[in-house]
Amino acid sequence: MKTILTTLNAKYIHTSLALRWLYVANKDRFDISFREFVIRDDVHKIANDLLALNPDVIGIGIYIWNVEKSMELSSLLKSRKPKLILIAGGLEVSYEPEHFLNTGTIDFVVSGEGEFVLGELLSTIANNQYGNHSRINIESVSYPHHINKMQAKVSLPKLAGLPSPYMLKEDHEDRKNRIVYFEASRGCPYQCTYCLSSLEKGVRYFPLEYIFQNLKYLIGSDARQVKFLDRTFNLNHEHACAIFDFLIATYKPGLSFQFEMIAELLTDEMIYQLNEMLPPHYFRFEIGVQSTCEPTNQAINRKQRFDILAANIQKLVDGQKVDLHLDLIAGLPYESFERFKKSFNEVFALRAKEVQLGFLKMLRGTSIRRDAGLFGYQFNQQAPYQIICNNYLTAGELKRIHTVEQTLQIYWNSGRFVRTFTALFDIAYKGRYFELFDEIGQYHETLPSSGRNFQLEDIFLHLYKFLLSNGIDLFRELREDYYSCFKIRTRGFWENRMEKKKRNQLRYQIGNDKKFLRTYQLTRKIIEKQTAIDAIDEKNLLLTVFCSDGSRMNPLFLNYPIG
Numbered sequence: 381m382k383t384i385l386t387t388l389n390a391k392y393i394h395t396s397l398a399l400r401w402l403y404v405a406n407k408d409r410f411d412i413s414f415r416e417f418v419i420r421d422d423v424h425k426i427a428n429d430l431l432a433l434n435p436d437v438i439g440i441g442i443y444i445w446n447v448e449k450s451m452e453l454s455s456l457l458k459s460r461k462p463k464l465i466l467i468a469g470g471l472e473v474s475y476e477p478e479h480f481l482n483t484g485t486i487d488f489v490v491s492g493e494g495e496f497v498l499g500e501l502l503s504t505i506a507n508n509q510y511g512n513h514s515r516i517n518i519e520s521v522s523y524p525h526h527i528n529k530m531q532a533k534v535s536l537p538k539l540a541g542l543p544s545p546y547m548l549k550e551d552h553e554d555r556k557n558r559i560v561y562f563e564a565s566r567g568c569p570y571q572c573t574y575c576l577s578s579l580e581k582g583v584r585y586f587p588l589e590y591i592f593q594n595l596k597y598l599i600g601s602d603a604r605q606v607k608f609l610d611r612t613f614n615l616n617h618e619h620a621c622a623i624f625d626f627l628i629a630t631y632k633p634g635l636s637f638q639f640e641m642i643a644e645l646l647t648d649e650m651i652y653q654l655n656e657m658l659p660p661h662y663f664r665f666e667i668g669v670q671s672t673c674e675p676t677n678q679a680i681n682r683k684q685r686f687d688i689l690a691a692n693i694q695k696l697v698d699g700q701k702v703d704l705h706l707d708l709i710a711g712l713p714y715e716s717f718e719r720f721k722k723s724f725n726e727v728f729a730l731r732a733k734e735v736q737l738g739f740l741k742m743l744r745g746t747s748i749r750r751d752a753g754l755f756g757y758q759f760n761q762q763a764p765y766q767i768i769c770n771n772y773l774t775a776g777e778l779k780r781i782h783t784v785e786q787t788l789q790i791y792w793n794s795g796r797f798v799r800t801f802t803a804l805f806d807i808a809y810k811g812r813y814f815e816l817f818d819e820i821g822q823y824h825e826t827l828p829s830s831g832r833n834f835q836l837e838d839i840f841l842h843l844y845k846f847l848l849s850n851g852i853d854l855f856r857e858l859r860e861d862y863y864s865c866f867k868i869r870t871r872g873f874w875e876n877r878m879e880k881k882k883r884n885q886l887r888y889q890i891g892n893d894k895k896f897l898r899t900y901q902l903t904r905k906i907i908e909k910q911t912a913i914d915a916i917d918e919k920n921l922l923l924t925v926f927c928s929d930g931s932r933m934n935p936l937f938l939n940y941p942i943g
């Protein structure tokens with residue numbers, strides 16, 4: 381009996397650790413392998429690829445990002461090979477198995493951590509008991525007219541005894557191009573009403589020795605990005621410190637680690653250590669703030685001390701070692717448009733490298749979905765179950781926040797406008813960050829090309845024109861930011877400021893100015909091929925030299941009559 385495990389990842393760089401655990405837990409007992417696809421892959425091609433392997437059983441990992449396409453795939457597979465047995469697992473199916481079994485395409489649903497349950501189910505199927513459903517009674521396994529929602533839980537020390545899912549030969553070739561997902565623990569003790577992790581009880585930890593052994597292997601491999609999946613990495617202070625110490629002691633340039641952290645639990649000692657010992661950009665912390673509105677936090681069951689959280693984040697920002705990513709959620713109970721603005725501005729004021737503005741999703745199985753009526757939620761019935769409006773936010777206001785989110789991605793999270801925005805926050809919009817992104821977004825909406833993907837030049841030009849329309853001229857900062865986006869000489873978004881003929885003539889003149897070349901250790905070739913020339917005024921030029929190694933020389937200001 382041949383079994384294939386599969387899932388559709390959101391992006392090619394993502395990898396499914398769940399699939400790898402299922403594989404290592406069962407590979408010695410069954411004829412089993414795994415194949416990953418990406419949601420943008422053609423569903424017919426995925427079905428062809430899977431059926432070409434001639435499987436008897438396919439196990440599909442179903443999550444919020446792939447549920448629609450996974451169900452389409454299941455139905456296609458079943459229509460092409462009716463005897464194929466389909467087993468679904470994953471967070472999306474675990475809490476409402478009946479919904480998926482009722483589609484008539486899924487044969488079994490495994491709820492919870494399926495590593496060992498899958499083995500039991502495959503044995504039962506292999507022993508030919510399938511067909512006589514009444515004889516199948518495996519905890520956490522549901523099939524039509526037999527629902528067992530018990531969430532399977534595995535012992536992590538038992539998992540640690542399996543062949544490592546981080547050392548698979550299947551990953552040797554491509555590890556450097558993908559994110560490696562890693563677990564040091566499972567479970568979350570918190571009870572946020574919108575989150576499926578709140579339904580698990582207790583937190584379990586992998587043995588430290590096991591963690592170190594696998595991290596050592598990954599550090600020695602060509603992995604470049606490792607993301608810890610732990611829901612609250614620093615819940616156990618000693619455990620987190622031990623892993624941080626290990627990673628700092630084994631630092632390897634070019635490799636980075638990401639963690640989901642609870643900022644209030646950071647101690648001064650830990651922050652001091654990180655700020656002192658950590659190589660820059662080695663760690664990235666994702667910190668969920670979600671809202672600064674107290675009634676909102678109470679309604680979603682989040683006990684938050686924003687003053688402590690903000691103070692700790694500020695210390696990390698000041699230390700400039702950890703890359704910080706702060707999360708906010710729009711559409712939570714009791715948070716109106718005006719109150720959301722306040723949350724946004726308070727969080728943005730911390731000036732983290734990235735602020736992720738997410739939108740509430742009514743996930744299957746969560747208590748907020750169950751209580752949707754209490755807050756007047758209307759939401760999309762199709763995944764990802766985004767809300768349309770609630771008692772506090774209209775559909776129009778939510779749309780406006782979506783536009784802010786897009787503008788935030790383009791102008792802040794991209795990291796391309798640091799000089800411009802730093803200057804902008806000093807002269808205007810201090811504390812009014814939401815208003816700024818909102819106004820830029822509204823300005824974009826008025827452009828004829830609105831809705832299309834803007835080119836980089838357009839993005840700069842639109843911001844320049846938006847600022848000018850508000851009486852703010854930050855051309856110099858924008859130009860500097862613009863050049864920072866490139867490693868080779870580029871056309872400016874302001875190209876029409878100097879004629880091409882004039883520019884070439886200046887390049888020729890400067891390229892033959894031996895004294896100037898000697899002073900700055902430049903050559904005629906560098907001036908002609910690698911140097912951008914901009915007029916500051918009628919007598920002064922700015923030269924930007926793009927070096928062969930991808931860096932840029934400090935800007936050169938040159939007194940040169942332009943004529």
Ligand code: SF4
Pocket residue numbers: 568569570571572575576577578611612668
């Ligand atoms: S949102 Fe984070 S802290 Fe809250 S239950 Fe989910 S994983 Fe835990």
